[in-house]
Amino acid sequence: MASRSYVIVLPEAERAELLGNVIELLDAHPDLAGREQLRLPYVTRCTRAVRAA
Template identity: 45%
Template sequence: MAELTKIARMGGSADDLASRVGDFGPAFTPAEQAVFAHRTTLTPDELVGMVRTRSYYLTADPERRRDLDRELRDLLDTHPDLAGRERFDLPYRTLVCRARRR
């Protein structure tokens, strides 16, 4: 995940999500936060396809897109946990912040 995050700008920190979201104002209770872990199973082509849907990829110039594709394929071909695998699990953490209307 660390290598994929560097290449594909995926991931984020769950550290103190509520403080980053801020106060919703007097009409709402203080913000609550939760983190939900889950995973999805992908093929190498599905991972590349997923990255190609991200805004930073879509807005990149053609040269940067080629670089991203090359970096992803290199990761998929050489990383010991991914090389030669037809499918793999991609872990996710969904960060949730909510406040209730008073």
């Protein structure tokens, strides 16, 4: 999570709060508690436009 671009650019206090919230979620959620790793699907969509002459 910490390597996501939108997290990296947050002010330090906001980044620390967000990452703290993620840690709390990972510790508390029954599907995530105790796991060392989890998958985060990531989809990138690209659009290309060409200006007509």
